Structures are given as C-alpha cells and as structure tokens.
Amino acid sequence: MTTHPGPADTGPAAFLRRRTGLIIPLLLLVTGVVLGAGTLTMEVPANVASPGPRMFPTVVAVACLVFAVLLGADVLRRPEPERVAAPADPGAAQAADDTAPTDGAGRTRSNHRALAGLVGTIAAFIALLVPLGWLLSGALLFWGVARALGSRRPVFDLFLSTAISSTVQLAFSAGLGLNLPPGILAGVL
Known part of the structure; x- marks a missing residue:
C-alpha cells in the first residue's frame, strides 16, 4: 500500500523530525566556536615559550569543529528511519503500515x-x-x-x-x- 505524504509530513518539522541527531553536531559546533573565540582572546604573556597555552585549546576547538561538520553531514545524508522518527501515535502507525511494531520495539529508549x-x-x-x-x-x-x-x-x-x-x-x-x-x-x- 502506497501512502502519500500529508500536510504534516512536509516542511521544516518533518525534515527535522528525522534528523534529531543534529543536536550533537550543533553542540559540538557551539563548543568549538566558543572555545576558539576564548582562545583567540586569551591574554598570553610575551615571555611564554612555544607551544604556549593556546595550543591545546586550539587543537580541541578545531577537533570540535571538524567532528561537528562530519557528524552533521552524516546525519543529513542518513536520517533516522521513519518508524523511529514518527510521532508517538500507535494508532496512526498501525493504520499506515500493518507491519509496524506495536510493542514499541522501534522506539528509541533512554538509559x-x-x-x-x-x-x-x-x-x-x-x-x-x-x-x-x-x-x-x-x-x-x-x-x-x-x-x-x-x-x-x-x-x-x-x-x-x-x-x-x-x-x-x-x-x-x-x-x-x-x-x-x-x-x-x-x-x-
């Protein structure tokens, strides 16, 4: 049975529903930007030897930014499956697909x-x-x-x-x- 997307299945909400994994790349991006800005504005005495106190925060900030881009690209390329991202309405899921699990096996659980x-x-x-x-x-x-x-x-x-x-x-x-x-x-x- 083929179902056509309804008005609730299109738009920004539907796009983001299957891409909730973008939260972690967003947090990494913010962390990298804040750490980078703090590193750039850090006051370093003139007599500090190389590599100096800016090296480690710079490495961490760059790593945060790189991982944010890589994770974000991965989430955008491969979004969550529809059965996981669908709203928690078991009646609607059953009506749309008779093979959908009714015991909540496809739902993400928190530990x-x-x-x-x-x-x-x-x-x-x-x-x-x-x-x-x-x-x-x-x-x-x-x-x-x-x-x-x-x-x-x-x-x-x-x-x-x-x-x-x-x-x-x-x-x-x-x-x-x-x-x-x-x-x-x-x-x-």
Whole structure:
C-alpha cells in the first residue's frame, strides 16, 4: 500500500523530525566556536615559550569543529528511519503500515540509570577534586564512568582508571609543567 505524504509530513518539522541527531553536531559546533573565540582572546604573556597555552585549546576547538561538520553531514545524508522518527501515535502507525511494531520495539529508549550514574560520578569528581586531589578523584571519575556505561569488571576498571589518572598527572606535571591538585597526596606527589 502506497501512502502519500500529508500536510504534516512536509516542511521544516518533518525534515527535522528525522534528523534529531543534529543536536550533537550543533553542540559540538557551539563548543568549538566558543572555545576558539576564548582562545583567540586569551591574554598570553610575551615571555611564554612555544607551544604556549593556546595550543591545546586550539587543537580541541578545531577537533570540535571538524567532528561537528562530519557528524552533521552524516546525519543529513542518513536520517533516522521513519518508524523511529514518527510521532508517538500507535494508532496512526498501525493504520499506515500493518507491519509496524506495536510493542514499541522501534522506539528509541533512554538509559536513565546510566545517565544518573554519569551525572553522579561527575558531581562526585567535582566535589572531591580539591580534597582528594587529581590522582584519586580522576581515578574515581574514570572508574565511575566505566561502571555507568556498563563495564562489569570493577577490579580491572580500578587498575585501568588509576593508570589513566596517573598518566594524565605525569603528562601535565612532567610534559607541560602544570600542577594538578595534589589533595591528600600533597607530600607524596
């Protein structure tokens, strides 16, 4: 059975309904532009050695802009399938196509538990950064994100998180000459 698009199936709303994935490229674009503008207006002392404090923010801003363009082009080329993007009216979906799933199998679902775990982990990281220091709070951050995203190997995640946090600590202190907050390990680091 062939259905012709009705008035609700055309126009900007119908175009955007199948392209809700453009939200992430838009956020990346805004992040890249704001970071780029902040980098360009950054006051840098004249005696700063190369590469200077503008290098890393510039790399991140360019990466945000490149990924925003690439992701945006991908979403525009391959929009969401109609069954996923259709409004939540099960009667209309059934009438238009008898093979449409009626149990909601084609609908996108949110993982509220993972989102709550991520938000809780980031909040704990922010609260514990100064008292615990980067090494411990960073390890907690990486471990909590891995657990929230579904990892079921807590001991392995603990060792990996500590290794990543230590690598970042070494990169900042030895490589860039910047000190991350030492926290309770002030005499050790």
